[in-house]
Amino acid sequence: MPEKLRVLIVDDDTEMRQSLAVLLERSGWITDAVGSAESALTRLEATAPDVVLSDVRMPGKSGLELLEEMSKRPAPPLVLISAHGDIPMAVDAIQNGAYSFLEKPFEPRRLLTVLKHAAEQHRLSDMTRRMREQLVSLSGLDRVLLGSDLRVAELKAEAVDLAMADGPVLITGETGTGKELVARALHRLGPRRDREFVAVNCATLAPERVEEQVFGTAHTLLGSFRKADGGTLFLDEVAACPVEVQTKLLRAIETGVIHPVGTDDEVQTDVRIVAATNEDLGPMVGAGKFRADFLFRLNTFELRLPRLMDRGDDIVMLYEHFVSQLCETYEIGPIDMTAEDVAALLAHQWPGNVRELRHVAERRVLAARRGAGSVADALKTDDLIDDVPATLREAVARFEKTLISQAISNHGGRMDAVAEALGIGRRTLNDKIVKLGLEKSKLLE
Structure with missing residues (x-):
């Protein structure tokens, strides 16, 4: 049986507060009621409500000021009610983050519907957040992106989103920031997790042997693309990739078609490309050391890892x-x-x-x-x-x-x-x- 929804009622009018509590409890809610915005702020963490229902005009902080304070912290959605509301106030409240605005006298069924939708949306968002945190932990992202820094939190969220995409990702950052670990985390978090993650150090790719190393041979050597087929091909130190090698890789990445050495056959592959570099590739393009079209192919998405x-x-x-x-x-x-x-x-x-x-x-x-x-x-x-x-x-x-x-x-x-x-x-x-x-x-x- 689903856990009952919780609501925090905030209204300085004792009679209204009690009336709202009775209505909601009869509808299966767990209620907590306070008479001021100040009291509501102290109750948020203790009661962990799914939604807050607040009057607008109250002594001390108003409902709009409560909304402003709640926006500074992780908090449930806020539904505002007022006997003095007008359209401009409602629009302002919604623009500043209120879930909805109802004017007294309100229709009880309308109130219950709005509160239910707000609470269920909050629970879904909270469940998604907890699943993201679990995925981040299981994938190893926390090994390099552990911490409370806002940029790191945003980077983790972005990495989870990019893991579900299929376009190429370019990971940039100084040496030691954890680029390969992030690349592996993208693979573990994504739909290709059950297939191979193949890492290639581009600094070791010799122009005269690149086709054997990357595309394989007719009978003996698979090569990186075929090993990673269905999975992820990680191009580490991509800035060190010789221009001649970039040319050969570019066509394979664009089409997925490779030609193993020793055969005229075309082999279709399906790999996701993740590349990493500790150098700024822009100046290298300008100097002719890195192909512009190769860079455009690699950086469909980009993750910049911060310095420690x-x-x-x-x-x-x-x-x-x-x-x-x-x-x-x-x-x-x-x-x-x-x-x-x-x-x-x-x-x-x-x-x-x-x-x-x-x-x-x-x-x-x-x-x-x-x-x-x-x-x-x-x-x-x-x-x-x-x-x-x-x-x-x-x-x-x-x-x-x-x-x-x-x-x-x-x-x-x-x-x-x-x-x-x-x-x-x-x-x-x-x-x-x-x-x-x-x-x-x-x-x-």
């Missing part, structure tokens, strides 16, 4: 999020944050953005395992570990091997979950597992 240093207090929130995850990975207790730690986080310029922040969190957690460390220490790149191997490369390999091994064990070998916990793409994770000589089966024994 522009996100204010979100830096601390993200750091705590990473530390919490890593404490679970390394099976250690929570790490207290001091005022000095917060000051160090906010004072740093973060040239490496979210990726650098995660590395700092990793170093802080590793130090905590030895009962020492601070954020200031973790920000330093020298003398991070007491037992330092002979070379930096050996030290990095040892660190990565420990972290990846622990994550594989903690997540039962579920590699998508491991990649998400480590903050790297699945392709990067696979490459590191091979390079480090890790055997998944032995780690799960």
Whole structure:
């Protein structure tokens, strides 16, 4: 049985307030009634109504002023009633966000219909919002777009919308802002989620071998387009793509038709293109280093990821999020944050953005395992570990091997979950597992 709808009644006239409450309760509503706009503002969070029904003319704040205050926060729809209303007042109220305006004396059935529609619309919007938040969390967007910054909230909402579209998306942002993670999130959130996500590093595409790498061969090599057929093809570092390669990719993206090497056959493919760059492609077009038609094909939609240093207090929130995850990975207790730690986080310029922040969190957690460390220490790149191997490369390999091994064990070998916990793409994770000589089966024994 559906949960009963809730209404908050706001009217300074006691008799009118009680009359409205009786009418609504007899119609199956749960009511709460207050005599002023000030009281209504304090009751909103406590009662979580689906709709607010308010008189316009009241001592203190008027119904129109209540509407103005409610517009500054997440709030249910407001329906206004007044015995003194006129057309200009009604128009003004609607333009300023009121759901509807009814003039006394009102017809009860009309009032009930308006309130029911407003409440049901609010519940639908609230359910959609909660579903969006769940999808964002499940897709991994929160890993790079966690926080309360308004730009970040808008970016998450835009990403969810773009995930359901099918046009090409160009993701721009500085190194370390999480472009590949956002690209993967777009794939997971969209209708192609059950097909392949294929990542291509454009900086590694050689003009003389691009057709084999991207279009495949007649009998042996599938190529990126056919691997991603039905799914998403992610063109990373697209600014590094040689002009000759851009020309070959452009036709395939426009038509979906590719010609595998060694055959005259045409193969029709269906891929969604997501590209990423940390460079401004406009000047590159002007300099002849990037084709204008290729750019126009890629940026049907564009997502600009903000720099970490522009996100204010979100830096601390993200750091705590990473530390919490890593404490679970390394099976250690929570790490207290001091005022000095917060000051160090906010004072740093973060040239490496979210990726650098995660590395700092990793170093802080590793130090905590030895009962020492601070954020200031973790920000330093020298003398991070007491037992330092002979070379930096050996030290990095040892660190990565420990972290990846622990994550594989903690997540039962579920590699998508491991990649998400480590903050790297699945392709990067696979490459590191091979390079480090890790055997998944032995780690799960």
